[in-house]
Structures are given as C-alpha cells and as structure tokens.
Amino acid sequence: MKIAIIGAGNLGLSIAKGVLHSNGATTMYLTKRNLDEIKNFEKYGNVTVTSDNREAVKHSDILIFAVQPGHFQAILEQVKDLLTEKHVVISTITGFSISKMEETIGSDKYIIRSMPNTAISVSNSMTCICSNELGKKRIDLAKAIFNxxxxxxxxxxxxxxxxxxxxxxxxxxxxxLIRATTQGAIQLGFDAKEAQELAMHTCNGAANLLIESGTHPEEEIDRVTTPKGCTIEGLNEMEHQGLSSSLIRGIVTSFEKISQIRKG
Ligand SMILES: NC(=O)C1=CN([C@@H]2O[C@H](COP(=O)(O)OP(=O)(O)OC[C@H]3O[C@@H](n4cnc5c(N)ncnc54)[C@H](OP(=O)(O)O)[C@@H]3O)[C@@H](O)[C@H]2O)C=CC1
Ligand SMILES: O=C(O)[C@@H]1CCC=N1
Structure with a gap:
C-alpha cells in the first residue's frame, strides 16, 4: 500500500506512527511546510518527507488528509488535477463535509471521511468512517486500513x-480522568509513577472487560459494589458531585462547538 499523509502534525504523525507500528505501508509520504520536526522519519527506509503535496499525491494511492480545517480547501485545489481512479481520498478533517469535498474534486473520486484519534499511533484508535457514493466501493479497504x-x-x-x-x-x-485518578492515588500514598501505572492499567482493564465480555457497565459495577462497602460509598459521592452529569455536559458543549467550527 502506498500511503501519503498530507499534514503531518499531531494527528498526521500519530497515523504515520500507527502505519509504521502495524507495517501497514510499502511506501509512505509525509508532508508539511516546515519539515524540521519530521525529518527523523526518513530513517525508516520507506518514508519520504516533503513539503510538496503534489509529489506525495503522484507517488501514492491512499491519501490521508490531516490538515487544519481552514487549510483543507486550498490543498484540495492544489492537488485535484492529479487525482485518478487509483486514489482513495481519506479526510480526517473536522466539520468538512463530503459534499464540500465533492464540490472541489468531483463526485467521481473515492472519498472516505474518517474520524480517528491519536491512539492510532499505538494501533488502538477507535475510528469512525463514512463515504461518498463511489467511495462505498473502497469502504472495506478503508476499514481494513483502520482496523x-x-x-x-x-x-x-x-x-x-x-x-x-x-x-x-x-x-x-x-x-x-486517568490524571484525576492518579492524583487521588498519590493522595492515598502512592508515588506519582506508580499512581499513574495503577490508573492506566485499571482503566485499560475496565474497557477490556466490556469489550471482551459484551456486558453493560452497570453489570460490572454491581460485581464490584459490596453492600455497605467502600466502592458504592465512593461512587455515590462522585455522583453527588456531578461526575456523570459533568461528563455529559462537557460532551454536549464540545458537540456544540463543532457546529460553530463548521459554520466558521
Ligand atoms: N489532533 C487530533 O487528535 C485530531 C484531529 N483531527 C483533525 O485532524 C486535522 C489536523 O489536526 P491536528 O493534527 O491536531 O493539527 P496540526 O496543526 O497539529 O497539524 C496540521 C499539520 O498540517 C500542516 N500543514 C499546514 N499547511 C499545510 C500544507 N499546505 N501542506 C501540507 N501540510 C500542511 C502543518 O504543518 P506546517 O505548518 O509545517 O505545514 C501541521 O503540522 C484537523 O482538521 C482536526 O480537526 C481529527 C481527529 C483527531
Ligand atoms: O479539538 C479539536 O477541534 C480537534 C477535533 C477532535 C480533536 N481535535
């Protein structure tokens, strides 16, 4: 697979690391304007680092765009005449619709819109994807890449x-949440490094328990909360202080902000 990552910043570099981590490419182009921070990727034999987006597009089949929303339109304009039927265009850009991409590069291109996260660098991203009509023919390929x-x-x-x-x-x-748990553990007497180790692995265990068993979180909570025990006492105090409510309100606030980014 010949992959180009256009915009090797926080997310783009995380994807690059994930591709390397999973041996996912025969060749990989990484682009950005200032190359200082990514020059060291050339130590991997199959990686080319360049500021020339057109060169990256010409030499690649899978094009993953990870630039800021405000830069995306101009970059699509810059490379659109090079796009052929070999290319699968994968956007990670927040708030940039498929129809807007089609307006620039045409609906006769394979277009995938994706939303990965930075845990892709350690091959652990939860990535949501959708496509344009033609892109449905490449959705399995996109799933395979992200899986x-x-x-x-x-x-x-x-x-x-x-x-x-x-x-x-x-x-x-x-x-x-992991950081707050770590701070709690330090207050209970663990040193900072151990406290984070306990917090991270307990978090990982909780997620894996649900993933592996398919159970509901409350079912697992019931298994931990001994009647009159310490867990339910702590949980109830967290809820009195608004734990679930503050998480939900934060999620909704983030969602409302994306709508503003889209309009902007
Ligand atoms: N960060 C995250 O966790 C996530 C981000 N996203 C989305 O991914 C996109 C990127 O976000 P993020 O990585 O945080 O942003 P960054 O600003 O870290 O990365 C964007 C990169 O694009 C490069 N860039 C700018 N102009 C060009 C150009 N003309 N050609 C090539 N590269 C260019 C910049 O480098 P330089 O200035 O040197 O060119 C920069 O490194 C955004 O649209 C965001 O919404 C989606 C999911 C998660
Ligand atoms: O904070 C942001 O706007 C981007 C999108 C999701 C992650 N980073």
Whole structure:
C-alpha cells in the first residue's frame, strides 16, 4: 500500500506512527511546510518527507488528509488535477463535509471521511468512517486500513460530529480522568509513577472487560459494589458531585462547538 499523509502534525504523525507500528505501508509520504520536526522519519527506509503535496499525491494511492480545517480547501485545489481512479481520498478533517469535498474534486473520486484519534499511533484508535457514493466501493479497504490500527465503525455522515467528540476529543477526556485518578492515588500514598501505572492499567482493564465480555457497565459495577462497602460509598459521592452529569455536559458543549467550527 502506498500511503501519503498530507499534514503531518499531531494527528498526521500519530497515523504515520500507527502505519509504521502495524507495517501497514510499502511506501509512505509525509508532508508539511516546515519539515524540521519530521525529518527523523526518513530513517525508516520507506518514508519520504516533503513539503510538496503534489509529489506525495503522484507517488501514492491512499491519501490521508490531516490538515487544519481552514487549510483543507486550498490543498484540495492544489492537488485535484492529479487525482485518478487509483486514489482513495481519506479526510480526517473536522466539520468538512463530503459534499464540500465533492464540490472541489468531483463526485467521481473515492472519498472516505474518517474520524480517528491519536491512539492510532499505538494501533488502538477507535475510528469512525463514512463515504461518498463511489467511495462505498473502497469502504472495506478503508476499514481494513483502520482496523490494522485499532477498531473501525462505519456510520452515517450525520453522526460524524458526534463521533468527533466521543472518539477524537474523547482521548483528552479519558486522559483527564486517568490524571484525576492518579492524583487521588498519590493522595492515598502512592508515588506519582506508580499512581499513574495503577490508573492506566485499571482503566485499560475496565474497557477490556466490556469489550471482551459484551456486558453493560452497570453489570460490572454491581460485581464490584459490596453492600455497605467502600466502592458504592465512593461512587455515590462522585455522583453527588456531578461526575456523570459533568461528563455529559462537557460532551454536549464540545458537540456544540463543532457546529460553530463548521459554520466558521
Ligand atoms: N489532533 C487530533 O487528535 C485530531 C484531529 N483531527 C483533525 O485532524 C486535522 C489536523 O489536526 P491536528 O493534527 O491536531 O493539527 P496540526 O496543526 O497539529 O497539524 C496540521 C499539520 O498540517 C500542516 N500543514 C499546514 N499547511 C499545510 C500544507 N499546505 N501542506 C501540507 N501540510 C500542511 C502543518 O504543518 P506546517 O505548518 O509545517 O505545514 C501541521 O503540522 C484537523 O482538521 C482536526 O480537526 C481529527 C481527529 C483527531
Ligand atoms: O479539538 C479539536 O477541534 C480537534 C477535533 C477532535 C480533536 N481535535
């Protein structure tokens, strides 16, 4: 597979690491204007680092765009005459619709819209995808690419904004919960490194328990909460302080902000 990542910033580089981590490409082009931060990727024999988006497009089949929303239109204009039937155009851009992409490059291109997260760098991204009409013919290919670097789910395009909050911003939300747990563990006497180790692996265990068993979180909570025990006492205090409510309100606020980014 010949992959180009146009816009090797926070997300683009995470994808690049995921591709390398999963041996997912025969060749990979990484582009950005200032190459200082990504020059070291050329130590991998099959990686080319360049500021020339057109060169990257010419030499690749799978084009993953990971630039800021405000830059995307101009970059599509820059490369559109090079796009052929060999190319699959995969956007990760927040709030940029498929129809807007079609207006620029045409509906006769394979277009996939995706929403990965930065855990793609360790092949653990939850990635939501959808496509244009023609892109349906390449959706299995896109799923295969993202499944090598985590787990993917095809969703209707209307849900892409919600997926952005839950999956992409979600990494930051979970990090904050892990950080808060770590601070609690330090207060209980663990040193900082051990405290984070306990928090991370317990978080991982909770998620894997649900993934492997298919159970509902409350069912697992019931197994932990001994009557009159310490778990229910702690959980109830967290809820009195608004744990679930503040998470839900934060998620909805993020969602409303994406609508503004879209309009902007
Ligand atoms: N960060 C995240 O977790 C997620 C981000 N997204 C989406 O991914 C996109 C990228 O986000 P993020 O990685 O955070 O942003 P960054 O700003 O970190 O990365 C964007 C990169 O694009 C490069 N760039 C700008 N102009 C060009 C150009 N003309 N040609 C090639 N590269 C260019 C910039 O580098 P330089 O200035 O050197 O060119 C920069 O490194 C956004 O649309 C965002 O909504 C989606 C899911 C998760
Ligand atoms: O914060 C943002 O706007 C982008 C989209 C999701 C993750 N980062």
């Amino acid at each position: 090598r670097m985590g787990h993917s789910l095809e969703i209707p395009e209307e849900q892409m904004q919600a997926a952005t909050v839950i999956c992409a911003s979600g990494i930051a939300f979970w990090m904050r």
